[in-house]
Amino acid sequence: MQTFSQNNFKIVMRLNYFKKRLKAHTNSIILILVQMERKLHMNITIKDVARKAGVAPSTVSRVIADSPSISEKTKQNVRRIMDELNYFPNANAQGLASNRSKTFGLILPVASDAFYQNPFFPTVMRGINYAMSKDDYSILISSGQTNQQRLNHIKKIVNGKQVEGLIFLYASKKDPLLDFALKDGIPTVVIGTPDHAKVH
Numbered sequence: 001m002q003t004f005s006q007n008n009f010k011i012v013m014r015l016n017y018f019k020k021r022l023k024a025h026t027n028s029i030i031l032i033l034v035q036m037e038r039k040l041h042m043n044i045t046i047k048d049v050a051r052k053a054g055v056a057p058s059t060v061s062r063v064i065a066d067s068p069s070i071s072e073k074t075k076q077n078v079r080r081i082m083d084e085l086n087y088f089p090n091a092n093a094q095g096l097a098s099n100r101s102k103t104f105g106l107i108l109p110v111a112s113d114a115f116y117q118n119p120f121f122p123t124v125m126r127g128i129n130y131a132m133s134k135d136d137y138s139i140l141i142s143s144g145q146t147n148q149q150r151l152n153h154i155k156k157i158v159n160g161k162q163v164e165g166l167i168f169l170y171a172s173k174k175d176p177l178l179d180f181a182l183k184d185g186i187p188t189v190v191i192g193t194p195d196h197a198k199v200h
Contacts, residue, residue, distance in 0.1 A: 044085050044086070044087045046060050046061065046087075046089075048085060048087070049078065049081050049082055049085060049087050052081050052084075052085065053077055053078045053081040055074065055077075055078060059074065059078070060078055060082075063075050063078040063079065064089045101161060101162055101163055101164055102136060102137050102138060102164070103137065103138045103139070103140050103162060103163050103164065104132065104137060104138075104139055104140070104163055104164060104165050104166065104167055105139075105140050105141075105142050105154060105157050105158070105162075105163040105165070105166045105167070106125065106128065106139045106140065106141050106142065106167050106169060107142050107143075107150070107154060107166055107167065107168045107169060107170075107177060108121075108141065108142065108143040108169050108170070109143075109169070109170040109172070110143075110144065110145065110146065110147065110150070111143050111144065111145055121169060124169060124191065125169070128167060140157060140162060140163055142154055142157065147176055147177070150177055151176050151177050151180060154166065154177055154180065154181070155180065158180075158181070158184055158186055163186075164186075164187065165186055165187035165188065165189070166181050166186055166187070166188045166189070167188075167189045167191070168181075168188065168189065168190040168191060168192070169191055170191065170192055171190050171191065171192020171193050172192075178190065
């Protein structure tokens with residue numbers, strides 16, 4: 001009887017030891033599982049969606065683009081499968097295929113405390129973001145400490161086809177950024193009164 005009790009005691013102690021070890025590693029295990037799940041979702045392709053929905057990959061592409069050539073029944077089925085698989089279209093790939101980024105550059109003035117403390121600007125930014133999001137457009141904010149920094153950045157996003165147009169959240173005379181936008185011919189909106197008549 002004494003031997004049995006001692007054995008039980010050893011087993012209990014060992015179990016407690018493993019419970020403590022397991023508890024110590026639980027967060028790590030959960031993190032690994034979450035990362036594995038994310039990786040699985042990232043690996044889901046348009047072909048996986050098409051296979052499960054019983055359609056061609058080109059049909060899934062047309063559903064994503066909301067093509068009128070696809071019936072509502074097929075669209076609902078494909079979208080349901082996309083939700084089940086947690087599939088999100090690659091925005092960059094879509095942009096390359098359609099030659100559209102569905103993004104507008106929001107050009108801020110030279111960074112300063114006065115700008116960020118003025119309640120007018122965040123109000124306007126919220127309004128722009130709200131209007132853009134209704135049509136599934138995004139905003140890419142461009143700012144900088146100097147005009148040269150800002151000019152270099154908008155050249156990068158315009159020439160790199162990252163934006164379809166520019167919205168200037170300020171108006172300034174002889175602005176090199178606005179001059180570049182007008183010469184490039186990219187659709188441009190200015191909030192304010194610049195000394196250019198050709199801005200819409």
